[in-house]
Amino acid sequence: MIEVGGGQIDISSIVKEKCCCGGEYPYICKDGQPCICAKARYRKQTVIHRIKNSQIPKRYRYYVVRDIKEAERRIFAEKYITQYKEGSKGLWISGGVGVGKTFFASVIMNELIIRNGISSKFISYRMLVNSIKSNIGKETGMSLPALLSELKKTELIIIDDLVVRDTEFEYELLYMVTDLCYVEEKTLLITTNESLEDIYGGRISSRIAEMTDHVKLKGKDKRRCKPKKKT
Numbered sequence: 001m002i003e004v005g006g007g008q009i010d011i012s013s014i015v016k017e018k019c020c021c022g023g024e025y026p027y028i029c030k031d032g033q034p035c036i037c038a039k040a041r042y043r044k045q046t047v048i049h050r051i052k053n054s055q056i057p058k059r060y061r062y063y064v065v066r067d068i069k070e071a072e073r074r075i076f077a078e079k080y081i082t083q084y085k086e087g088s089k090g091l092w093i094s095g096g097v098g099v100g101k102t103f104f105a106s107v108i109m110n111e112l113i114i115r116n117g118i119s120s121k122f123i124s125y126r127m128l129v130n131s132i133k134s135n136i137g138k139e140t141g142m143s144l145p146a147l148l149s150e151l152k153k154t155e156l157i158i159i160d161d162l163v164v165r166d167t168e169f170e171y172e173l174l175y176m177v178t179d180l181c182y183v184e185e186k187t188l189l190i191t192t193n194e195s196l197e198d199i200y201g202g203r204i205s206s207r208i209a210e211m212t213d214h215v216k217l218k219g220k221d222k223r224r225c226k227p228k229k230k231t
Contacts, residue, residue: 002044004114005064009047011040050113054120056158060106064114068107070100073217077104081111086118086155090188092196092212098221101191105158108189112156120156126163129170144173148180157181162192164199175204182207 001012019037020029027038051061065081068074080091091108093101112118131142151157159177181188188211196214199205 001040002047004047004062004110005067007062007067009044009062011037011044015040046117047114050117050120051110054109054113054122056106056109056122057124060103060110062110063103063107064111065107068104070219073100073104076215077108077111081108081115084112084116084187086187087185088187090186090212091190092208092214093189093191093217094193094195094214095217095219096221097193098223099217099219100222101217102160104215104217105160105189105191109156109158118155119153120158121151121154122158122160124160126161129165129173132173133169144176148176151177151180151186152184154186156187156189158189158191160191162190162194164194171204178204178207178211182211188212 001015003010003012015037019035021027021035021037023037023041027035027041029035065074065078068077091105093105095101106122109120109122113120128142128147132144132147135142162174178188180186188208190208190212196205196209199208
C-alpha cells in the first residue's frame with residue numbers, strides 16, 4: 001500500500017511499522033523471507049517511473065483529487081476519473097490566468113496513472129512549438145515524426161497552455177497532433193485561456209469539439225493570492 005497526495009509519495013505508515021528490512025533492496029528480512037513492505041516499495045517505484053515518464057512538471061506531481069480545494073472541481077474530477085476508460089472523451093479546460101487549470105488537469109493524469117496504470121504524456125504547448133521549430137533540419141532533438149510516433153503509443157495526453165498564434169507552422173503542428181488524437185481515439189486534456197471559437201481552422205476546432213467536453217474554471221489568480229514570504 002502506498003500513500004500519494006500533497007505532492008508526496010511514500011509507502012503507508014502501517015507498512016512502515018511492520019517493515020523488517022529497513023527499506024533496503026531487495027527487501028528481504030533476516031529470516032530470508034520477503035519483507036511485508038516489498039510489494040508497496042515496488043508499487044511506489046512503478047508509480048514514480050510512470051509519472052516521471054509522463055513528463056508532468058515537478059510542481060504538479062503526486063497531487064490527487066483530495067488536494068483540490070474547490071468542492072465542485074473535486075467532485076467533477078472524481079467522477080471523471082471513476083468513469084474513465086481508454087478512449088474516453090477528453091476535456092477542454094478553460095479559464096483565466098492562475099485559476100488552476102494545469103493543476104486540475106495534472107491531478108486527473110496523476111490519478112489515472114496511479115489507479116489505472118495508463119500511459120500518458122504532458123506537453124507544454126509553447127515549449128513544444130519552440131522545440132520542434134528549433135530542431136527542423138537537425139538529426140537530434142524532438143521532431144514532429146518522433147512526437148507523433150510517441151503520442152501514438154500514449155493513452156492520455158495533456159496539451160497545456162494552448163495559445164493561438166496565427167502562423168502556418170503552428171497551424172500545421174496543432175492540426176497534426178489533434179488529428180492523430182482524433183484518428184487514434186486518444187483522450188486529450190487541453191488547458192487554455194482561449195475559447196474554442198478562437199482556435200484557428202475549422203479542421204482543428206471541429207475535431208477538438210468532438211473529442212472534448214468544455215470545463216470552465218472560475219476564480220481568482222491563485223499565484224497572486226499566495227501570501228508573500230517574510231524576509
